Amino acid sequence: MSIRRVMPDIRSEAMEESRYFYGLLGFEEVMNHGWVMTLASPSNPTAQVTFMSHDATAPVVPDMSVEVDDVDAAYAAMQESGAEVVHPLQDEEWGVRRFFVRDPNGRVVNVLSHQ
Template sequence: MTVRRIVPNHQVTSEEQLETSRDFYALLGFEQVMDMGWVTTMASLTNPTAQISFFTEERTAPVVPDLSVEVDDVDAVYAQVVASGAEIVRELQDEEWGVRRFFVRAPTGHVVNVLTHHA
């Protein structure tokens, strides 16, 4: 299995908090690369896999994940995680915006969004 990127996710409670977060991270060299209305992602200008996302909500899952991990084979990772007995927070499924993903609870209690982009 190959990890392609890791993205911290922050839940914001208002459009104002989202705007001030975008402004702050722009000072650190990030630019907005995705805005789906309920999730916005910013990436480094010089290293596009260095990213941070801001969620106002999670549209297809019960919670906003704390972290997103993009892998090369989400189905294989899902099988390993299920076999380990870890708590699946959201089952594996395809999303309309081109990712296949599931959520799992880490031993620390954090929820991890594990995903692969469709080719």
């Protein structure tokens, strides 16, 4: 299994202000669904940060996202290890297949692949 990108997920009620602030550092908006917005570096598109007011289909806002090439294999590995799955593996209407798992530090990780 290979990792494609890792990004922090920040709970925010200040989306516009965050877009402006991180824009000063060179980030540009690459996705916005209203409740979730991702900004990326134009020169290094995998350098990203995501802001979320809530999660549309999951019970919590994750602390970070990890995009992998095989989310099904990652899900199987986490289940086999006994890790706490916070949100089950499912296909989302915005084109990702994902699940949430709690890491040893109590942080919630959104593990995903694009469909």
